[in-house]
Amino acid sequence: xxxxxxxxxxxxxxxxxxxxxxxxxxxxxxxxxxxxxxxxxxxxxxxxxxxxxxxxxxxxxxxxxxxxxxxxxxxxxxxxxxxxxxxxxxxxxxxxxxxxxxxxxxxxxxxxxxxxxxxxxxxxxxxxxxxxxxxxxxxxxxxxxxxxxxxxxxxxxxxxxxxxxxxxxxxxxxxxxxxxxxxxxxxxxxxxxxxxxxxxxxxxxxxxxxxxxxxxxxxxxxxxxxxxxxxxxxxxxxxxxxxxxxxxxxxxxxxxxxxxxxxxxxxxxxxxxxxxxxxxxxxxxxxxxxxxxxxxxxxxxxxxxxxxxxxxxxxxxxxxxxxxxxxxxxxxxxxxxxxxxxxxxxxxxxxxxxxxxxxxxxxxx
Amino acid sequence: xxxxxxxxxxxxxxxxxxxxxxxxxxxxxxxxxxxxxxxxxxxxxxxxxxxxxxxxxxxxxxxxxxxxxxxxxxxxxxxxxxxxxxxxxxxxxxxxxxxxxxxxxxxxxxxxxxxxxxxxxxxxxxxxxxxxxxxxxxxxxxxxxxxxxxxxxxxxxxxxxxxxxxxxxxxxxxxxxxxxxxxxxxxxxxxxxxxxxxxxxxxxxxxxxxxxxxxxxxxxxxxxxxxxxxxxxxxxxxxxxxxxxxxxxxxxxxxxxxxxxxxxxxxxxxxxxxxxxxxxxxxxxxxxxxxxxxxxxxxxxxxxxxxxxxxxxxxxxxxxxxxxxxxxxxxxxxxxxxxxxxxxxxxxxxxxxxxxxxxxxxxxx
DNA sequence: TTTAGCACTCATTAGATGGTAGTGCTAATA
DNA sequence: TATTAGCACTACCATCTAATGAGTGCTAAA
Numbered sequence: 098x099x100x101x102x103x104x105x106x107x108x109x110x111x112x113x114x115x116x117x118x119x120x121x122x123x124x125x126x127x128x129x130x131x132x133x134x135x136x137x138x139x140x141x142x143x144x145x146x147x148x149x150x151x152x153x154x155x156x157x158x159x160x161x162x163x164x165x166x167x168x169x170x171x172x173x174x175x176x177x178x179x180x181x182x183x184x185x186x187x188x189x190x191x192x193x194x195x196x197x198x199x200x201x202x203x204x205x206x207x208x209x210x211x212x213x214x215x216x217x218x219x220x221x222x223x224x225x226x227x228x229x230x231x232x233x234x235x236x237x238x239x240x241x242x243x244x245x246x247x248x249x250x251x252x253x254x255x256x257x258x259x260x261x262x263x264x265x266x267x268x269x270x271x272x273x274x275x276x277x278x279x280x281x282x283x284x285x286x287x288x289x290x291x292x293x294x295x296x297x298x299x300x301x302x303x304x305x306x307x308x309x310x311x312x313x314x315x316x317x318x319x320x321x322x323x324x325x326x327x328x329x330x331x332x333x334x335x336x337x338x339x340x341x342x343x344x345x346x347x348x349x350x351x352x353x354x355x356x357x358x359x360x361x362x363x364x365x366x367x368x369x370x371x372x373x374x375x376x377x378x379x380x381x382x383x384x385x386x387x388x389x390x391x392x393x394x395x396x397x398x399x400x401x402x403x404x405x406x407x408x409x410x411x412x413x414x415x416x417x418x419x420x421x422x423x424x425x426x427x428x429x430x431x432x433x434x435x436x437x438x439x440x441x442x443x444x445x446x447x448x449x450x451x452x453x454x455x456x457x458x459x460x461x462x
Numbered sequence: 463x464x465x466x467x468x469x470x471x472x473x474x475x476x477x478x479x480x481x482x483x484x485x486x487x488x489x490x491x492x493x494x495x496x497x498x499x500x501x502x503x504x505x506x507x508x509x510x511x512x513x514x515x516x517x518x519x520x521x522x523x524x525x526x527x528x529x530x531x532x533x534x535x536x537x538x539x540x541x542x543x544x545x546x547x548x549x550x551x552x553x554x555x556x557x558x559x560x561x562x563x564x565x566x567x568x569x570x571x572x573x574x575x576x577x578x579x580x581x582x583x584x585x586x587x588x589x590x591x592x593x594x595x596x597x598x599x600x601x602x603x604x605x606x607x608x609x610x611x612x613x614x615x616x617x618x619x620x621x622x623x624x625x626x627x628x629x630x631x632x633x634x635x636x637x638x639x640x641x642x643x644x645x646x647x648x649x650x651x652x653x654x655x656x657x658x659x660x661x662x663x664x665x666x667x668x669x670x671x672x673x674x675x676x677x678x679x680x681x682x683x684x685x686x687x688x689x690x691x692x693x694x695x696x697x698x699x700x701x702x703x704x705x706x707x708x709x710x711x712x713x714x715x716x717x718x719x720x721x722x723x724x725x726x727x728x729x730x731x732x733x734x735x736x737x738x739x740x741x742x743x744x745x746x747x748x749x750x751x752x753x754x755x756x757x758x759x760x761x762x763x764x765x766x767x768x769x770x771x772x773x774x775x776x777x778x779x780x781x782x783x784x785x786x787x788x789x790x791x792x793x794x795x796x797x798x799x800x801x802x803x804x805x806x807x808x809x810x811x812x813x814x815x816x817x818x819x820x821x822x823x824x825x826x827x
Numbered sequence: 828t829t830t831a832g833c834a835c836t837c838a839t840t841a842g843a844t845g846g847t848a849g850t851g852c853t854a855a856t857a
Numbered sequence: 858t859a860t861t862a863g864c865a866c867t868a869c870c871a872t873c874t875a876a877t878g879a880g881t882g883c884t885a886a887a
Binding site for chain 1: 587737
Binding site: 522523524525526529543544545546547 | 828829830831832835836837838
């Protein structure tokens with residue numbers, strides 16, 4: 098052992114949380130670790146003591162660095178692929194690194210322009226904007242990117258329209274404040290005139306405009322009992338109920354999956370298979386996106402930190418986007434654990450910001 | 463040379479079309495060629511004379527087969543990767559093989575069930591059905607699959623609806639006979655009341671129901687001149703014009719791209735890059751899909767037969783789908799030239815058939 | 828016309844080898 | 858006491874070699 102590489106090793110060892118451990122490295126060890134990580138992010142190759150000695154700002158001999166590295170390895174920040182290889186950061190190291198990133202780095206002007214350029218395209222619907230955003234993000238990061246479409250439940254109603262399509266089918270159009278248009282067909286047993294549908298729609302509009310779908314679904318049950326004595330109204334409410342229920346479960350758009358396959362980190366066939374499966378099984382990724390909506394800020398899942406086993410070899414950078422009323426959905430990147438966190442985090446953040454602004458402009462408030 | 467391997471070589475050589483050449487192989491040469499192709503489709507490895515001698519039904523010594531192979535190679539049906547390797551079929555060979563497939567092979571019951579199962583899901587919109595179809599096809603074939611959404615121009619109008627969203631924005635909803643709902647926002651300079659919009663919509667509905675968008679756009683110009691003396695009506699028609707113009711250029715859904723990357727035929731990094739680019743550049747694939755709509759039946763592009771250079775290493779199997787009124791779009795598979803044509807063709811054909819039936823059911827006629 | 832036999836080609840594989848990038852340990856040094 | 862130089866050691870890697878084997882083309886015999 099080489100002295101107090103750990104400033105508060107005792108505290109760290111006796112403490113229960115992993116967070117405490119993040120604090121225990123002394124300054125020089127931190128420097129070495131960060132440098133290893135940044136070098137590795139660049140080169141994707143194990144970093145040796147000699148290499149590091151040169152690239153490091155401070156004057157330290159390879160031998161000294163070896164000592165530090167040895168300790169870092171013992172603490173689980175570094176591993177060796179084999180005895181005579183350099184060191185590679187572990188998930189734990191990346192977590193430490195990311196935690197230590199204090200000031201979010203600024204996005205290069207060139208990238209800013211690219212993002213803004215896309216956002217100013219005219220005449221796009223919300224879904225189109227999302228598709229553009231996720232495509233752009235994939236292009237900028239060269240990883241796979243995902244975005245969830247605005248959640249129906251949080252959307253506020255701008256307008257509902259009922260259109261008679263045939264004797265037993267009615268087309269329901271829901272326009273939300275966020276500018277999303279959803280349509281679906283409902284089947285009815287009794288035939289209604291378009292006039293009747295118009296008055297039902299008008300009734301529903303008066304009653305529910307600006308309410309969230311969530312609220313509407315709850316209140317609607319109430320309304321049902323209140324008006325049930327009146328036959329026509331009862332029918333109207335029954336229709337309304339049908340119109341608002343079981344909106345599509347929320348979708349997600351993926352882009353740039355194929356980028357991952359070019360990445361040197363995923364070239365083993367086994368990890369490839371599992372990645373493909375992961376993206377086919379959208380529901381699991383959807384869960385992660387949903388979770389990232391709950392709290393503000395950028396969410397970072399490194400390696401096994403996400404709950405989806407097939408993505409344990411990846412890191413995910415997720416953040417939410419919103420209009421001026423609500424958080425609508427989230428957008429993010431799926432890449433190798435050795436991604437350039439500084440860059441990716443800031444690009445995701447900036448993209449989400451511009452996306453939010455663009456969507457807010459299109460919102461009806 | 464070993465005699466008349468070519469039945470009508472003279473005719474073939476003097477003839478101009480490639481089609482004639484397809485007819486010139488004698489029976490035994492055909493047998494050998496087909497067997498090589500089928501073996502290669504299975505194994506993806508060069509086929510040697512010994513192997514073939516065993517797997518071939520007829521009794522022929524390796525030496526004899528070598529002679530035949532040598533001739534086939536000279537005619538451009540086979541190539542060798544190197545001197546001491548077995549033979550591999552060329553694009554020309556696949557073309558010959560596909561042309562000789564007379565009776566479409568039947569789809570296995572198990573696959574039929576899978577396809578039917580998906581098609582019976584309730585309450586889906588057209589886009590959802592297409593997404594399911596292309597996903598299923600990717601799953602069944604293990605290649606990349608594409609489908610184009612129904613062309614706006616051929617769709618017939620079922621209903622148009624104009625909804626006032628704000629002072630300067632109107633939401634246009636177009637419902638087509640095929641059951642596709644399209645929405646878009648148009649910007650106007652003068653504010654209109656919803657009542658006015660309703661009467662405009664009603665006017666447009668009366669006038670244009672059952673007409674194709676194509677027709678409407680053409681006729682609308684006429685209408686404009688007829689009614690221009692009347693101020694309100696002029697406004698109405700102007701609105702209608704805006705509503706029908708520049709519908710989205712038609713989109714396409716892709717699924718299973720990643721399947722291609724597992725395929726042993728695309729494991730060189732160079733061909734991979736070009737494939738990724740190809741799928742990013744949707745417009746080119748869209749062209750091929752569009753072309754496949756024009757004529758009935760399954761369209762097969764082998765290797766360089768398609769006009770998109772980056773897909774020259776692939777074969778494409780495309781066919782159209784329709785409702786009972788119109789051809790709506792097309793669906794197909796992109797895979798390696800050495801795909802199992804028999805199987806893929808029949809699966810694509812069957813899927814398109816079921817897709818057509820499903821969409822016809824959802825149509826408003 | 829078909830086939831057996833043989834010489835030849837060339838990719839692939841397995842071993843052997845030297846070089847290299849890295850480590851850990853120890854003893855000398857500041 | 859912390860740092861560093863030196864050295865033995867390890868394991869990967871590229872290169873070379875030889876052996877293997879699948880395949881061909883050609884020729885002569887059946």
